[in-house]
Amino acid sequence: MSIEDRDGSTGSRPGSRGRRARSRRAWGGSAAALVLASTLAACGGDSGNASVLTWYINPDSGGQAEIAQRCTEAANGAYTIEVSQLPRESSQQREQLIRRLAAEDSSIDIMSLDPPYIPEFAQAGFLAPVPEDVVARVTEDVVQSAVDGATWDGEVVSVPFWANTQLLWYKKSVAEAAGLDMTQPVTWEQLVQAAQEQGTTIAAQGIRAEALTVWLNALIESAGGSVIAEGSDDPAGIQLGLDSEAGVRAAETMKLVSGVGGPAFSTAGEDANATDFEQGDAAFMVNWPFVWPRAQSAVEAGTLEASVPADYGWTLYPSVDTGQPSAPPYGGINLGIGAFSTNVDGAFEAAECIVSEENQAYYFTTNGNPAAKATVYDDPAVLEEFPMAPVIRQSLEQAAPRPQTVYYNEVSGGLQRTYHPASSIDPAQTPQEATDLIEAVLRGEQLL
Amino acid sequence: MSTTTLPPTEKTQPVSAPPGGLSDRLKAERRLGWLLAGPAFFVMLAVTAYPILQATYDSLFSYRLTDPANRSFVGLSNYGVILTDPLWWQALGVTLLITFVTVAVELLLGFALALVMAKALSSIRPVVRAAILIPYAVITVVSALAWQFAFDINTGFVNSWFAWLPGVGTDTDWFGGWGSSIFVICIAEIWKTTPFISLLLLAGLAQVPEVLQEAAKVDGATWMQRMFRVTIPNMKAAIMVALLFRTLDAFRIFDSIFIMTNGANNTESVSFLAYRQTIARLEIGLGSAVSVLLFIAVVLIAGIFIKGFKVDLSQARGDR
Numbered sequence: 070m071s072i073e074d075r076d077g078s079t080g081s082r083p084g085s086r087g088r089r090a091r092s093r094r095a096w097g098g099s100a101a102a103l104v105l106a107s108t109l110a111a112c113g114g115d116s117g118n119a120s121v122l123t124w125y126i127n128p129d130s131g132g133q134a135e136i137a138q139r140c141t142e143a144a145n146g147a148y149t150i151e152v153s154q155l156p157r158e159s160s161q162q163r164e165q166l167i168r169r170l171a172a173e174d175s176s177i178d179i180m181s182l183d184p185p186y187i188p189e190f191a192q193a194g195f196l197a198p199v200p201e202d203v204v205a206r207v208t209e210d211v212v213q214s215a216v217d218g219a220t221w222d223g224e225v226v227s228v229p230f231w232a233n234t235q236l237l238w239y240k241k242s243v244a245e246a247a248g249l250d251m252t253q254p255v256t257w258e259q260l261v262q263a264a265q266e267q268g269t270t271i272a273a274q275g276i277r278a279e280a281l282t283v284w285l286n287a288l289i290e291s292a293g294g295s296v297i298a299e300g301s302d303d304p305a306g307i308q309l310g311l312d313s314e315a316g317v318r319a320a321e322t323m324k325l326v327s328g329v330g331g332p333a334f335s336t337a338g339e340d341a342n343a344t345d346f347e348q349g350d351a352a353f354m355v356n357w358p359f360v361w362p363r364a365q366s367a368v369e370a371g372t373l374e375a376s377v378p379a380d381y382g383w384t385l386y387p388s389v390d391t392g393q394p395s396a397p398p399y400g401g402i403n404l405g406i407g408a409f410s411t412n413v414d415g416a417f418e419a420a421e422c423i424v425s426e427e428n429q430a431y432y433f434t435t436n437g438n439p440a441a442k443a444t445v446y447d448d449p450a451v452l453e454e455f456p457m458a459p460v461i462r463q464s465l466e467q468a469a470p471r472p473q474t475v476y477y478n479e480v481s482g483g484l485q486r487t488y489h490p491a492s493s494i495d496p497a498q499t500p501q502e503a504t505d506l507i508e509a510v511l512r513g514e515q516l517l
Numbered sequence: 518m519s520t521t522t523l524p525p526t527e528k529t530q531p532v533s534a535p536p537g538g539l540s541d542r543l544k545a546e547r548r549l550g551w552l553l554a555g556p557a558f559f560v561m562l563a564v565t566a567y568p569i570l571q572a573t574y575d576s577l578f579s580y581r582l583t584d585p586a587n588r589s590f591v592g593l594s595n596y597g598v599i600l601t602d603p604l605w606w607q608a609l610g611v612t613l614l615i616t617f618v619t620v621a622v623e624l625l626l627g628f629a630l631a632l633v634m635a636k637a638l639s640s641i642r643p644v645v646r647a648a649i650l651i652p653y654a655v656i657t658v659v660s661a662l663a664w665q666f667a668f669d670i671n672t673g674f675v676n677s678w679f680a681w682l683p684g685v686g687t688d689t690d691w692f693g694g695w696g697s698s699i700f701v702i703c704i705a706e707i708w709k710t711t712p713f714i715s716l717l718l719l720a721g722l723a724q725v726p727e728v729l730q731e732a733a734k735v736d737g738a739t740w741m742q743r744m745f746r747v748t749i750p751n752m753k754a755a756i757m758v759a760l761l762f763r764t765l766d767a768f769r770i771f772d773s774i775f776i777m778t779n780g781a782n783n784t785e786s787v788s789f790l791a792y793r794q795t796i797a798r799l800e801i802g803l804g805s806a807v808s809v810l811l812f813i814a815v816v817l818i819a820g821i822f823i824k825g826f827k828v829d830l831s832q833a834r835g836d837r
Contacts, residue, residue, distance in 0.1 A: 168796075332688035335782075478797060482798070490693070516807075
C-alpha cells in the first residue's frame, strides 16, 4: 500500500466535469474509429491500431489522464494515448499487469510501475529494452534515486516519471514546546522522547502492508545496513542483512516508536496517519508529500481550520543514530514499455512526452506528486504550491530504494509477516526469524 | 380363438433391442436427455473439471509464472511443503473456526427469520421477506468494506455507540488483534449470509404438512412440542441441505478477510493462502497444491454431510 496509490484520495472527486470529459472522449473515440475505418477501407493493409497506445495508470487525481490528453494533442495524429486505470494498491497493480504480461498481452503499451517491482518485470522480459538515445534523454537532470529505481542489472529499463520521498512532518507549536531544534537533523529517539513529554503520538506506517516494508527499509538503510546484503539471481543464494547491527538498531527503533504510535498503530497506513496528524492526535509524522495538498484542499472544503496546515513544519526524515544522515524512503512511478506492444517505438515517443519537464511540473503542482527531474524544483509555480520542494529534492538525493530483487514480493511479504505488529518485535529475535522465514520461502520450503 | 389368447412369444422383446438392453422408447428418452443436458454437461466439464485437472497437474511442478523456463517436475513435494508448514495448519484452524461459528449462529438466526417470514402477518409478509433478503443481495466485498468502516477506529461508529460495553472504548482497535478481527469477520459473514440459510429453511417449513400440525394441536401438544416433534423432524432434509451449502461456502471464506485485515494478525484462511501463493507470489505449483488441498477438504465436508448425515439432495427440492 505505498502512497503513490493513495494520493488519489487527496484530489477533488470526478464530478460532472469528469463525466463530460469522458463523454467527450467517448465521442472522440467513435469519431476516431470512423476516421480509422475509412482510412482502412481506403488503403487496405495499414496497421491502423498501432497508433492507439494504451497507458495503464495507477489511480491519481486525474493528472495522468490529462497528460495523456496533452501528449495526444502534441503528437499531431502520430498516436493517441488512452488511459486504463489499474487497482488502487500497488501490489494489486503488479498482480494484474504481471499476469497479463505472462500471457503476452499486446494491449499493454505503457505502464505506470511502482519501482520495487521493476526488477521482476525486467528479469522476466516483460519490459521492452530502452534505446540508448532515449536513456540519455530521460535520465538527464533526473535525481539519482529515481535513476537507481529505474535501473536493473546495470541497465536503465524504465523511464523515470515522478519520484516520491517521505519527510518528517511536525507541528511547529509542539516541537517548540518540546524544545526540539528542527533546523538540525533529529533522531527517532529524540522524537519519541518529545512525544512522551508532550503527551502526543508519532504517526508512522505500522499497518501490515507494503508501507511497513517502506518504513523498515528506511530504518535499516539509515542505520547503515541493507535488507539484502547480497543479491543473487538464484533465490536460494540471496543473503539478507536483517540480522546485522543495523538490522537490530532498526528493529529497536521500530519497537520504540510503536510505544508512542497511538491506539491504532498496527492498522495505521499513510491515510490514517495523515488524518491523525490533521486532527492533532499526532504531532509528528513520517509521510509522503501528499499530506500537504490534502490539508490545503481540506481547508478549501471547509473541513479543516486554516490554522492547522499553518502549523505544519517539515524537515528531512529522522535519523536512527545521531550524526548519521538518514536514508529516506524512495517511491514514485516509472514508465515501463510493454515488451509485447505492437508499437514500441511509438510508446517510447509517448513516454518521453509524458515525462517532459512541463508535464512533471504540472503533475507536481496539481496532483502533489514530486517530479523526478531536478530542474522542476526550481520552477516558481512549483515553489509557490510546495514551499517544501527544496527539502523534497534534498530528501530524494539522500533516499535509498527498497531492496532491488526479482523476489521483492517474497522479501516484502516475509518482512511484513515477522515485523507486524511492531509492538511485538523482539530486537534480539525478530531479525533472525525474518531471515529464516524469507530464506525458507525463497528456497521453496515454506508458505507465505 | 385359442390362437389369440396365446402371447406372441417371439415378440416379447422388440426386435431392434439388443439382448437384455433397453427398449426403443427408453433409448429415445435417453437420447433426448443427452440432447437436453449434454450442452450443459460439457460446459460444466469445461469450467470445472478442466481447471481442477489442470490445477492437480500444475501442483506437481515447481513453476513460477515469471520464470517458465525453470519449470521442473517435483512430484508431491509441494504437498509436503504445505502439510509440514505450521502456517497451513493455522490457516486451516482459522477457517474451521470461522466456518463452525458462522454456520452455527446463522442456523439459529436463519431459523428464527424463517419462522418470522412464514408466520408474519400476510399484509406485511412481502415487505418482511424483502427486508430480510437485502443483505444477501449485497456484494461480499461491499459488505466487508461497510463492516470495516463501521468498526474502524477513525471512521467507525461502533466504538462510540458501544463504549458502555466492558472492553470497548474509543481507543479500541478492532483490527489490531486476532480475536477482535475474527469477531468482526464472523459478524460480517453472518449478517451477509443468514438470509440465504433462512430462505432454504423457509422452503423446508413450507413442506411440513399442515395436517400434522393440526393433529398435534388436537392432541394437546404445546408450541415447543410441535416445534421439536413435528416441525423440525419433518424439515430435517432442508436443514441439512442448508447446512451443507453454507458450510461449503463458509469454508472458502476469502473476501471479508482480504478486505478487513489482508491476513494480518494470523487471520489467513485456506483460500487466502491459495491466493497469496498463486496470485501474489506467482508460484503456480505451490498455489495449485494449496487449491487442490482446499478442494479435497470441500469434497470431504460434502462427503461427511451426504454419507454421514444421509442428506438426500433431491429431497430438498420437494420431489420425493
